[in-house]
Structure formats: C-alpha cells, structure tokens
Amino acid sequence: MTPLQACLLLSALLFAIGLAGALTRRNAILVLIGIELMLNAANINFIAFWHYGPQPSQTTGIMFAIFSIGVAAAEAAVGLAIILAAYRHSRTTDLDKMNSLKG
Amino acid sequence: MTLTFLIIAFLIVAGTAAAMGFRNPIHCVLALTVSFAGIAALYLELGAQFVGFTQIMVYVGAVAILAVFAIMMTHRPGDPETRIFSRNAFVGVFTAAAVFAVIGWAILKQPATSAATQPASVSVQQIGASLMHDYVLPLEIVGLLLTAALIGAVVIAMDRKEDNAK
Amino acid sequence: MIQTLDQVFVIAKHWLMGYVPSPLQPLTSAVLSIIPILIAFPLLFAITTWLERKGLGRIQNRLGPNRAGFNGLMQPIADAIKSLTKEDVVPLTADHIVHFLAPLLLVVAAFLAYSVLPVGRNMVLANLNSGVLFFFAVGSVVELAVFMAGWSSRSKYSLLGAMRAIAQMISYEVPLVLASVVVIMQAGSLSTVEIVEQQAQYTHGLPHWYIFTPWGILGFILFMIAATAESNRSPFDLPEGESEIIAGYYIEYSGFKFALFFLGEYLGMFATSGIAITLFLGGWSAPLAALTVVPSWIWFFAKLLALIFAFIWIRGTLPRLRMDQLMNFAWEFILPMALINMFVAGVWRFMAPGIVRWLVCAALVLAPCVVLAALLKRKKKLQLRTYSFAE
Numbered sequence: 001m002t003p004l005q006a007c008l009l010l011s012a013l014l015f016a017i018g019l020a021g022a023l024t025r026r027n028a029i030l031v032l033i034g035i036e037l038m039l040n041a042a043n044i045n046f047i048a049f050w051h052y053g054p055q056p057s058q059t060t061g062i063m064f065a066i067f068s069i070g071v072a073a074a075e076a077a078v079g080l081a082i083i084l085a086a087y088r089h090s091r092t093t094d095l096d097k098m099n100s101l102k103g
Numbered sequence: 104m105t106l107t108f109l110i111i112a113f114l115i116v117a118g119t120a121a122a123m124g125f126r127n128p129i130h131c132v133l134a135l136t137v138s139f140a141g142i143a144a145l146y147l148e149l150g151a152q153f154v155g156f157t158q159i160m161v162y163v164g165a166v167a168i169l170a171v172f173a174i175m176m177t178h179r180p181g182d183p184e185t186r187i188f189s190r191n192a193f194v195g196v197f198t199a200a201a202v203f204a205v206i207g208w209a210i211l212k213q214p215a216t217s218a219a220t221q222p223a224s225v226s227v228q229q230i231g232a233s234l235m236h237d238y239v240l241p242l243e244i245v246g247l248l249l250t251a252a253l254i255g256a257v258v259i260a261m262d263r264k265e266d267n268a269k
Numbered sequence: 270m271i272q273t274l275d276q277v278f279v280i281a282k283h284w285l286m287g288y289v290p291s292p293l294q295p296l297t298s299a300v301l302s303i304i305p306i307l308i309a310f311p312l313l314f315a316i317t318t319w320l321e322r323k324g325l326g327r328i329q330n331r332l333g334p335n336r337a338g339f340n341g342l343m344q345p346i347a348d349a350i351k352s353l354t355k356e357d358v359v360p361l362t363a364d365h366i367v368h369f370l371a372p373l374l375l376v377v378a379a380f381l382a383y384s385v386l387p388v389g390r391n392m393v394l395a396n397l398n399s400g401v402l403f404f405f406a407v408g409s410v411v412e413l414a415v416f417m418a419g420w421s422s423r424s425k426y427s428l429l430g431a432m433r434a435i436a437q438m439i440s441y442e443v444p445l446v447l448a449s450v451v452v453i454m455q456a457g458s459l460s461t462v463e464i465v466e467q468q469a470q471y472t473h474g475l476p477h478w479y480i481f482t483p484w485g486i487l488g489f490i491l492f493m494i495a496a497t498a499e500s501n502r503s504p505f506d507l508p509e510g511e512s513e514i515i516a517g518y519y520i521e522y523s524g525f526k527f528a529l530f531f532l533g534e535y536l537g538m539f540a541t542s543g544i545a546i547t548l549f550l551g552g553w554s555a556p557l558a559a560l561t562v563v564p565s566w567i568w569f570f571a572k573l574l575a576l577i578f579a580f581i582w583i584r585g586t587l588p589r590l591r592m593d594q595l596m597n598f599a600w601e602f603i604l605p606m607a608l609i610n611m612f613v614a615g616v617w618r619f620m621a622p623g624i625v626r627w628l629v630c631a632a633l634v635l636a637p638c639v640v641l642a643a644l645l646k647r648k649k650k651l652q653l654r655t656y657s658f659a660e
Contacts, residue, residue: 001211006104007149008210010112014119016203021123023195024188029173030128033135036166037119040142043154051149059225059233063241065154066230069161070245074252076166080173081260087177096189129420133367136413153399156406164409164442168435171416175432176658227399227459262657 007048015041028083028093032076039072107148115141126187128174136167150224275564278305279391302394306383313573314535315345321581328585348528355524363521364421371418372519372526375533378410382540385461389553389566393462400461401453404544405446408499411537412438418530419518430517433592434508438499440599445495445541447607451488451614452479452548461544465552474558478551483630484614487638489549491607493579496541498599500534503584507592542576543569602641609637 001009015038022034043065050061087093118138125131139162146155189195234242273280282301289297319334323341326333334341359368385400387393397403412435419431456464470477479485498505509517519530546552550572553565590598613633620626 001104003104003108005210005213006108009207010115012203012206012210013116015206016199017116017119017123019202020196020199023198024192025123026187026189027128029170029177030123030131033122033131033170037122037135037138040139044142044145047146047149047151047154050151057225059230062151062154062225062230063233063238065151066157067241067245069154069157070249073161073166074249076169077256078252078259080169081256083173084176084260093177133417152397153402156399156402160402160406160409164406164412168412168416168439171420175420228457
C-alpha cells in the first residue's frame with residue numbers, strides 16, 4: 001500500500017464514520033458535527049493528492065482546502081443558527097421528534 | 104507508512120469514533136477537537152503548513168467553540184434520558200459501511216503509480232500570490248459568502264421577544 | 270567578545286551537541302532548545318508575581334508583601350509552597366476528566382506559543398515560514414481550555430464566568446490579528462525571524478522599528494489593548510473580577526491546578542507581549558545603533574519587563590469595564606480602527622518616503638480616531654433588563 005493509498009483510506013474511514021454519525025444520532029447538533037467531519041475528510045483527500053501528486057509546487061490543492069475550510073466554517077455557523085431557531089420553536093433538539101411541518 | 108503517520112491516523116480515527124459515540128454532547132465535541140488537532144498534524148506532516156495552522160485556528164478555535172455554545176444553549180439538564188441513536192440506526196451504519204467498502208475498493212484497485220516524491224514545500228508568499236492572481240475571483244466570492252453567512256446567522260438566531268410581546 | 274556574549278547560549282548548545290551521538294542529534298537539539306524556555310519563562314512568572322504585588326501596593330499607597338524575605342522577595346516561593354501543599358478539592362458532580370484536563374490544555378497552549386518568538390539573534394526555537402499564524406492559532410486553543418474549565422465545574426458562577434470570558438476573547442481576537450496584519454503587510458513575510466531582521470537595520474543611528482510610523486503606533490496601541498483583553502487582565506477582567514464573580518471560571522479549582530491557571534494566564538500575557546515586541550518594537554534589536562554592544566537577548570527581556578510594568582501600571586490605575594462597554598469597545602472602536610489602520614499602512618507603502626508621508630498618514634490615523642471616539646461616547650438608553658435563553 002503506497003502512502004497515498006494510506007492517506008486516502010484514512011479519509012474514506014473518516015468520511016464513513018462522519019456519515020454514520022450524521023445518519024444515526026438524534027441530537028441535531030451532532031448531525032452537523034458529522035457533516036463537518038465529512039468536509040474534513042474531503043480536505044484530507046485534497047492535501048494528500050497535492051503532496052503525492054505530480055506537481056507539488058502548484059498550489060491548487062492548498063487553495064481548494066483553504067476555501068473549503070472557509071466555506072465549512074460559514075456553513076457551520078448558519079446551520080447552528082437554524083438549529084437554535086428550530087429549538088426555540090419546538091423546545092427539543094431530538095430529530096426523531098421534529099417530524100411534522102405543522103406549527 | 105511511517106510511525107508518525109500511524110500515530111496520527113490512530114488519533115484521528117479514535118477521536119472521530121468517540122465524537123460519534125459518546126452520550127454527552129459536550130464530550131462529543133471535545134473528542135471532535137482531538138480529531139481536528141490530529142487532522143492538522145496530518146497536514147503538517149504532509150508539508151502544508153499554512154493549511155494546518157488555518158485548520159487549528161478555524162476549526163479548533165472557532166467551529167468547536169460555536170458547537171459547544173449551541174449545545175449549552177439547547178441542552179436542558181432536566182431532560183429525560185433518551186436513547187442517543189435513533190430507531191433506524193442500523194440502516195445508517197450499514198449505509199456508511201457500504202460507502203466505505205465501495206470507496207476502499209476503488210482506492211485499492213488503483214495501480215500503484217510511482218508518485219513523484221519530491222519534498223513539497225510551498226511558501227506563504229506563493230500562496231498569497233496565487234490567491235491574488237489565479238484565484239482572485241473565488242477569493243472575492245468567498246468574502247461575499249462569509250459576509251452573507253455572518254448576517255444570515257445573526258438574523259436567524261436573533262431573539263424575537265419584541266415580536267412575541269406585541 | 271561582544272559577539273561571544275551575544276551568542277553565548279547558541280555556542281553552549283553547539284558545544285553540548287558535540288557530545289551527542291549522531292542518531293540522537295535531532296531529538297537532543299529540540300530538547301536542548303526547549304529547556305531554556307521551560308526555565309526562563311516560569312522564572313519570569315515568579316518575578317512578575319512579586320513585581321505585581323509590590324507595584325500594585327505602591328500604586329495603592331500601601332506596602333506590598335514584605336514579610337516573606339527581605340522586602341518580600343521570598344513571596345513567590347511561599348506562594349509556590351502554599352499552592353503545592355493545599356488540598357485538591359474537586360466538586361462531587363464535576364466532570365472529573367475534563368476538570369483535570371482544562372488547566373493542562375491551557376498551560377500547554379501557552380508554552381507552545383513561545384516556540385516562534387526570537388529571543389535573541391539566531392535564538393528561535395522554530396523558524397516557521399508562517400510563524401505569526403502559528404502563534405495566533407495556538408492562542409485560539411486557550412478559549413477551548415477556558416470553556417472546559419468553566420463547564421466541567423458544574424457551577425453557575427463558573428459557567429457564567431466562562432461564557433463571559435469566551436465572548437470577550439472571541440471579540441478581541443479579531444482586532445488582535447488585524448492589528449498585526451499591518452506589520453505583515455509591511456514586512457512581506459509571516460516569519461517572525463524575518464520581521465525582526467527587517468526592523469534591525471539602522472539609518473542615522475535610529476532603527477527601523479515599526480512603532481516609529483503612524484500606523485505602527487496605532488497598531489501597537491490596538492494590539493496591546495486587544496492583548497490585555499485576551500489575557501483577561503484589568504481593565505478587562507470582568508470574567509475573573511474578584512469583587513464580582515469570585516474568580517469566574519476557575520472558582521472550583523484549588524491548590525496546584527489553580528496555580529496552573531495562574532501560570533497559564535501570565536504565560537499568555539508574556540507571550541502576547543513577546544509577539545508585540547517582535548512585531549512592533551524590533552524584537553532583539555537595540556534602540557540606537559551605538560547600543561548594539563549590549564547582547565540581543567538582554568534587549569528582548571528589557572523590553573518584555575517594560576511591557577509587563579506597563580500592564581501592572583494599567584491594572585492599578587484603570588477601573589473595570591462593564592460587559593456591554595467591553596463589547597462595544599471591541600466591535601465599534603477597535604475593529605474599525607484596525608481596518609482603517611490597514612488602509613493607512615497601504616497608503617504608507619505606496620507614497621514616497623519623507624515627511625509628507627508621515628504627516629498624511631498621521632492625519633489619516635487621527636481623524637477616524639476622533640470620530641469613532643465621539644461616536645462611542647453617546648449615551649445609551651438603558652432598558653428594562655430581560656434575560657434571554659434559547660427559548
């Protein structure tokens with residue numbers, strides 16, 4: 001297994017664990033955390049390909065990772081604001097209980 | 104696969120598994136912070152210094168704090184102890200395992216190309232130059248996006264007590 | 270001779286490395302560079318506790334501690350013995366693991382920040398290409414440690430203190446970073462070693478320190494205000510004001526862990542002073558070209574002691590700011606001034622050197638200062654106090 005394949009397998013494992021958490025946890029904030037982990041897994045992919053790729057002097061991989069980190073932070077902020085607003089309405093963060101659009 | 108990489112990988116996977124498995128949400132976020140720090144260490148080992156320090160500053164210093172604030176504001180200690188996994192947890196875990204199997208098979212099936220392993224080191228000046236020359240349009244758009252997200256988050260989470268009082 | 274005295278620590282380290290076998294060399298080099306930091310800065314912390322208590326006492330027209338030795342000089346040792354022998358009380362309902370890890374994380378983050386400070390010529394632990402970014406990244410880990418301390422104690426006072434402390438630290442972190450961006454713009458590099466080397470040049474005997482420029486003076490003042498708020502020092506010490514919330518987020522800590530919090534806070538203060546010296550005051554360079562005979566590390570520690578004395582002076586003089594005053598100050602004065610400062614630094618870079626450039630930039634700095642200060646002083650209509658949770 002080459003080092004590149006090891007990095008890619010690590011990021012695939014991180015993605016899978018984040019996906020499992022996002023699909024199974026009941027607390028809305030922990031679902032958002034699972035989504036953040038998936039974004040981080042994609043970032044690891046970019047940096048791994050930048051390092052082990054043919055032209056590491058080109059900054060494309062780093063640029064993508066930097067923009068991805070910025071956008072993920074913005075998305076986390078907006079997502080948590082939405083969760084707070086939903087909590088204020090339904091008094092719970094349990095996703096299994098938020099199953100009706102009435103209100 | 105050097106020893107450093109194995110230690111960092113173990114740290115990342117342990118932190119992530121703990122983050123998705125603990126009962127107390129605050130413990131989950133603290134384990135997530137360990138995972139983020141491990142990912143930053145991986146970036147530093149792969150030679151991307153700027154991205155590694157940005158990862159610490161943004162994720163550990165801002166996103167984790169945001170998550171703990173949100174948990175604090177929505178967590179009532181008098182809540183009944185509910186299950187932490189939903190009823191259809193098995194479907195979610197099965198899906199994630201299937202995704203991992205497919206991606207892992209695709210990775211291992213690749214012919215092991217002899218990648219050029221010259222040491223990659225990009226200076227901050229190069230990153231700045233490429234941000235200002237090649238990637239100036241994404242930079243401006245991300246600035247606009249961050250402004251919109253900032254204003255949007257404030258508006259969504261703002262207190263509407265004055266509307267309720269009327 | 271002067272050269273030897275200046276580089277005495279570097280020469281000693283090379284001499285010691287000669288005795289180490291070749292495979293162990295990188296590890297021993299790192300350890301030999303870390304040990305002086307672990308000795309020097311806690312020693313400086315001990316001296317500062319004595320200096321602070323004596324200094325505050327003198328400002329408040331009383332003697333400070335004077336029982337523990339000649340003039341109270343053994344007081345830090347007495348404090349250390351007391352904090353080591355006190356019983357370690359942990360609340361029964363506290364979260365024990367997080368409660369234990371919070372002071373450790375604080376002290377580790379504070380010590381990590383010293384690795385990019387150039388203490389003297391050729392005397393930096395890690396010459397990173399993005400040293401300033403590393404410093405601010407490690408500084409933002411401190412907020413997480415504060416939250417861990419406040420939340421794990423499961424006490425209302427500590428949680429309230431932690432929330433206030435984190436809100437204050439986040440608000441002042443943005444102006445702190447923006448105030449240092451002007452230096453990065455002028456120096457063209459994020460490496461602390463290069464920033465100091467660019468300031469260590471002399472024309473007509475005067476150095477090129479960035480504090481001798483209009484944007485440098487404003488940047489230094491903004492940086493020091495933000496650094497005071499980041500370390501929770503007076504006048505920004507509402508999260509730990511002893512007359513209000515009785516030590517805030519570390520109220521449930523006693524004995525050695527309390528001493529670790531104290532150490533972490535002071536180490537953070539020294540680290541931000543150190544980076545202010547590196548960015549604005551020329552690091553290890555001497556004020557006049559004729560004074561370069563004095564070794565560089567002595568100049569660094571002299572400037573550090575001067576800044577510490579300024580911190581103590583401000584603590585003894587100014588009253589505490591209220592929470593809303595603190596937040597208004599950060600978001601409505603410091604942040605716009607930091608952005609305007611960046612504009613002025615850009616103007617400075619593109620004008621021709623001379624007295625005209627100095628006067629234009631000084632005017633561009635002073636006018637918004639006056640306008641924003643007038644805007645800050647307008648009276649606030651105080652309303653009925655409402656408490657809001659996420660409901």
